[in-house]
Amino acid sequence: MKRPALPSVPLPAPLRSKQAKIVGIGLFVVFLYALPILDLPIITTPDSDFGGVLYTMATYVLVALGLNIVIGYAGLLDLGYVGFYAIGAYVTAVLGVQHGNWPYLLTIPVAVAVTMISGVILGAPTLRVRGDYLAIVTLGFGEIIRLAAKNSDWLGGARGIQNVPKPPSVHLFDVPHLKWENGTVLIDVTNKTQAFVFGFIDYVPYYWMALTVVFIVLIADVLIKSSRVGRAWEATREDEDVAEVMGVPTFRYKLLAFAMGAFVGGLSGAISAAGANFIYPDSYQITVSIIFVAAIVIGGQGNRWGVMLGAALVVYLPERFRGLEEYRILMFGIALMLLATFRPQGLLPPRVTRRAKKLEREIEDLETGDEPQEVTS
């Protein structure tokens, strides 16, 4: 079959808007990289280092992408995700300084592999139990990892591991920061970020590294979600029995989701360890896991943009309002409750939900015998 040749007329509107979209996305990406340099007023965090906050945000966004595969796509409630995060960080630290002298970049593949294997080891027996049981089992797993690290001297005990290796530094050029004073913008010559020097004070290079990894994982996420695997996850989440009957090996796909989630979690842990300098078991408490889950759900589970927004907010808001120090957790709790009440689908619900909702409404109309009503919104 031959397609008819395209007529040579000016570009049709959709194509032009697509180009505009690409340019827009490109500008946004540049903006994200430049964010710590711009140091915009209002947005910046007055009470803590903005570069450091952005770096933590990027690692949490990465965590959110990984956990979104488990919770959002496959529908498995994992309350022990911090365990994978901890394993990633610990493998890097153990190989890099505690029991070896590996360079940082070499530890990452090992960290990721170990985390993935532990995901499979955890998943293989527990994914056969259904629904909410998984929540408590995974929660237990997270706690076991923390206690194991805390109670074995081999892993540094409660004091943890110091001098975690850093990525190799290549000093190419300096980037001066901006300074905002009463509405005028100045270039701050005293405050420069040395590009690609991973030191102890300036977290901007770490942020750039983490952000780059976020983009790579994001692309992988887009590809996998739209593949056969992504559809299998969706089917499993919506109705496991029906999916199984339709020939989807649900257990295998759930295990795959678990392993993929663990992969990203371990990666994120390894990246967070680079800037942390030292890691200790009590920074991987269950509460961290719960904050991860909260980030996913308030962002809108299943929507990758939503969960990224959720993760960024969960880190950013408490840092931005550090002035309220002791009331932070109280405020966070109130915010969670308000959000759950007034925005039960999350900030950015996935498109499937809206489609499913429409379908639901139509079915309801059919059941009540009314004519399908036009939705005015």
Place this chain on the structure above:
Amino acid sequence: MHALALNFDFLFSNFSQLTITGLALGAVYAMVALGYTMVYGVLQLINFAHSEVFMYGTFATLWTIYFLGGTQHTSGFALARMFAIAMVIAMIVSGLVALLLERVAYRPLLKRNSPQLMALISAIGASFVLSESMGLRDNLTRWIGLNDNLSRYVSGARDTRGLPMDIETHKLFPVFNYQVTNIDVIVIVCALLMMLLLDQFVRRSRLGRGIRAVAQDPESAALMGVNSTRVVQLTFLLGGLMAGAAATLYMLRIGATRFDAGFILGVKAFTAAVMGGIGNLRGALVGGLVLGVAENWGSALVGTQWKDVVAFVLLVVILLFRPTGILGESLGKARV
């Protein structure tokens, strides 16, 4: 890894002590587990904030004893009476907190038909709010201007607060080489009695039948004229009452509490509920006792620092062989 040496000698030489104190600990787990299991049975929802209901019970106990003028020298009958009053107050306080929780954190969501996971988030939020408002109680009372009058109750909001007296223990009778104390007996008997009452209430009373009906099939129950909102309220209230009683027993044994004391106990109690078969009242009892005893044995065997690891590994093992818990899930299917 020297920590993992198995210490069988210690386990066997203290076997009866470990078992009996384990039962006492397990009884407290079981009573808190009831709250999780009932709410799960009726709403299929993990009531994440139930641990805070328990924590408010421990503070209610502590404050009642302060209020009744408990000092270092209070003992004997006066102390027993004080604890009896404290238990009633703690049950009322915990019950009210549980009702408030249902009203603020769950009912608005149930009305809107929110996804299950969102209810969990709401519960997590409520849990943060409850524990933090206890942890910030000095600041909060200062705002209202009551700080001076209440300083004994609200000072040191983020520290561990203990009873003014040491609870004396009397040795009652020996079981092998362990002298069972009065505290062990009080805790175990009290917990069993409360659970028996609850079990009979759910099985035999009219209201209990309502609970079972909603647990089994909410829609049919509603069609048969069961007021499901009332049933949910009742479920939360009963869970709260049990948590309050558990809190007093906990204070009797441990003697101190903190604004975040609920969290780890809540995790354990939920583990117990799942272990016994969630939604099953007798399962919660069995799960709690098994967990308490296993924790004690396990920590004797591999060291106290691995106590929580023992608990979770046991949970995984039990779920592998009995995926619905030891006694299975059955709040609705309970025989009359």
